[in-house]
Amino acid sequence: MTAPTGASTGYRVRRLRRSALWTALPSAGVVALLAYVPYVLERKVTDTLVDFFILLVLATTWNMLAGFAGLVSVGQQAYIGVGAYAVLVLAQQGVNPFAAIPLAALVCAAVSLPVSWLVFRLRGGYFAIGTWVVAEVFALLVIRFESLGGGTGANLPGLDGFDAVLLGAMTYWAALSVAVLTLLGAYLLLRSRTGLALTAVRDNELAARSVGVRVPRAKRMVYLAAAAGAGAAGAVLVITQLNVQPGNVFSVKWSAYMVFVVLIGGVGSLEGPILGAIVFFVLQRALADYGAWYLIVLGAVAVVMAVWVRRGLWGLLERFDVRVFPTGFWLQAPGGDVARPPRDDPPPAPRH
Amino acid sequence: MPVPILLELDRVSKRFGQVVIADDLSLTLEAGSTLGVVGPNGAGKSTLFGMVSGDVAPGSGEVRFAGRSLHRVDAAARCRLGIGRTYQVPRPFVGMTVFENTLVAAQQGGRLHRQAATDRVLDVLSETGLLASANTPAGRLGLLARKRLEVARALATGPKLLLLDEVAGGLTEPEVVELVGIIRAVNARGVAVVWIEHVVRALLSTVDRLICLAGGAVIGDGRPEDVLALPQVRQIYLGSAGSGPGGPEL
Numbered sequence: 001m002t003a004p005t006g007a008s009t010g011y012r013v014r015r016l017r018r019s020a021l022w023t024a025l026p027s028a029g030v031v032a033l034l035a036y037v038p039y040v041l042e043r044k045v046t047d048t049l050v051d052f053f054i055l056l057v058l059a060t061t062w063n064m065l066a067g068f069a070g071l072v073s074v075g076q077q078a079y080i081g082v083g084a085y086a087v088l089v090l091a092q093q094g095v096n097p098f099a100a101i102p103l104a105a106l107v108c109a110a111v112s113l114p115v116s117w118l119v120f121r122l123r124g125g126y127f128a129i130g131t132w133v134v135a136e137v138f139a140l141l142v143i144r145f146e147s148l149g150g151g152t153g154a155n156l157p158g159l160d161g162f163d164a165v166l167l168g169a170m171t172y173w174a175a176l177s178v179a180v181l182t183l184l185g186a187y188l189l190l191r192s193r194t195g196l197a198l199t200a201v202r203d204n205e206l207a208a209r210s211v212g213v214r215v216p217r218a219k220r221m222v223y224l225a226a227a228a229g230a231g232a233a234g235a236v237l238v239i240t241q242l243n244v245q246p247g248n249v250f251s252v253k254w255s256a257y258m259v260f261v262v263l264i265g266g267v268g269s270l271e272g273p274i275l276g277a278i279v280f281f282v283l284q285r286a287l288a289d290y291g292a293w294y295l296i297v298l299g300a301v302a303v304v305m306a307v308w309v310r311r312g313l314w315g316l317l318e319r320f321d322v323r324v325f326p327t328g329f330w331l332q333a334p335g336g337d338v339a340r341p342p343r344d345d346p347p348p349a350p351r352h
Numbered sequence: 353m354p355v356p357i358l359l360e361l362d363r364v365s366k367r368f369g370q371v372v373i374a375d376d377l378s379l380t381l382e383a384g385s386t387l388g389v390v391g392p393n394g395a396g397k398s399t400l401f402g403m404v405s406g407d408v409a410p411g412s413g414e415v416r417f418a419g420r421s422l423h424r425v426d427a428a429a430r431c432r433l434g435i436g437r438t439y440q441v442p443r444p445f446v447g448m449t450v451f452e453n454t455l456v457a458a459q460q461g462g463r464l465h466r467q468a469a470t471d472r473v474l475d476v477l478s479e480t481g482l483l484a485s486a487n488t489p490a491g492r493l494g495l496l497a498r499k500r501l502e503v504a505r506a507l508a509t510g511p512k513l514l515l516l517d518e519v520a521g522g523l524t525e526p527e528v529v530e531l532v533g534i535i536r537a538v539n540a541r542g543v544a545v546v547w548i549e550h551v552v553r554a555l556l557s558t559v560d561r562l563i564c565l566a567g568g569a570v571i572g573d574g575r576p577e578d579v580l581a582l583p584q585v586r587q588i589y590l591g592s593a594g595s596g597p598g599g600p601e602l
Contacts, residue, residue: 196448196459203446203448206439206443207505208445209406210437211505211506211509212432212462328449328452
């Protein structure tokens with residue numbers, strides 16, 4: 001069934017148009033700098049950055065869900081909550097809360113599998129609302145347990161002996177680790193076979209099925225991974241606050257944050273949510289003292305982005321062929337390059 | 353030795369509300385053969401493809417491929433069995449390059465890995481004349497290139513059966529000639545081709561057999577020139593504004 005071979009002689013396929021070091025070295029440098037922050041800056045700064053890392057993890061995983069798998073969930077707070085309570089329960093059993101972070105992620109992935117059987121029966125808006133309902137149900141179930149503090153929540157045991165400065169630094173490193181692992185995981189996933197298939201699903205789900213992409217399987221995999229990411233974020237959140245409040249961890253506000261960050265940063269790319277998280281965070285800090293104006297400005301920005309800048313801030317930059325995390329392929333002809341795309345062509349049409 | 357049957361539609365029916373798309377339709381296709389499909393707009397041609405490729409579930413009846421029932425087999429699995437299709441309105445993965453569009457088809461539908469997948473892609477791209485555009489994002493392609501990409505992507509899955517839905521529509525004469533050449537070469541390798549096309553001239557130079565669909569039923573089946581000469585076929589085309597939008601471009 002294959003075409004006659006022979007055309008391929010001399011062609012080479014590269015994963016990057018430039019050396020991999022151009023991505024790896026600056027990224028490693030940024031991570032090393034961030035890891036050094038607790039030694040030079042005060043606790044206030046590291047605490048702020050922990051909040052940023054949590055937001056980054058949530059936005060990155062939500063972007064995988066909505067931007068690639070087409071699963072617009074407004075119920076990821078279900079896994080923030082489950083991750084938070086998993087740390088609480090494990091800590092009550094004597095497990096070190098920091099060691100409980102990866103376990104919380106695993107618990108969330110395990111919980112999300114049966115949930116996916118349920119919510120994957122729904123499409124579009126029904127899926128969105130369905131996921132929200134699941135989150136509410138989880139919250140209602142959790143507050144039934146007196147040992148977990150019921151509706152008022154509980155304090156996190158197991159960290160009393162720590163010096164406050166050391167605890168702050170450890171929390172910071174834990175949050176940084178979760179963020180780096182999430183981004184690295186998302187990057188490696190997108191570079192893989194499954195990642196290419198997911199990108200096809202992102203661009204045209206019907207056509208993806210017709211070229212053999214097992215769409216339900218790919219979606220389920222992303223859903224599990226996103227649940228694990230949200231669970232890890234929830235786990236870090238508990239350690240930051242040293243207590244669990246069901247009204248906070250299961251709040252739909254988290255979904256609003258995720259949607260907002262991905263919307264302004266740009267959906268369907270790895271870089272978009274990072275940019276979005278930075279912009280959102282700066283806006284949030286800059287406008288925090290202005291009360292209601294904070295929400296008005298944030299809302300206005302979201303509306304402008306949703307209506308006129310569909311592909312987000314990163315979408316604007318992509319027109320100039322900017323790529324921080326290249327995931328694509330580049331074909332090199334025997335005599336050098338195959339024809340480059342002309343630069344003056346119109347950019348790719350918006351997908352939505 | 354008789355040629356094995358590749359595709360079988362056994363009394364397939366499909367209706368959307370009151371509109372009958374397929375009415376007790378039966379059809380068999382031999383492995384490696386070619387079949388042209390003509391008929392007025394709304395005759396059920398694209399839905400026929402949908403029922404074979406798995407995008408549309410038949411209301412009743414059965415579709416069999418290589419002797420195996422396709423009941424409850426999804427589109428991705430059908431592709432992996434060897435059914436490749438194109439869409440009438442091209443559906444490129446706009447954010448991916450031509451190379452990546454074809455690679456995902458070779459990897460998923462063709463179940464190829466690493467170098468084998470790359471080799472398949474390079475062969476298909478050179479065969480369809482897309483090699484020079486390999487690194488172009490599919491969203492930047494013009495109509496001809498998009499149609500070629502549809503064909504390239506379907507070929508990259510390594511099909512035994514290729515379903516072409518109006519790939520010649522909107523192309524200029526030399527472009528059609530080139531496309532016909534590509535499709536004949538694919539068929540010469542043993543790939544069965546079913547081709548829905550309004551550009552009858554392109555069909556006549558490619559297919560050995562032609563069916564005419566109208567109202568969800570086959571009203572003509574046989575050698576292309578015989579089918580086009582049938583009174584009921586002539587009446588449909590001549591009766592409905594000749595070679596207007598719904599008719600064949602003779």
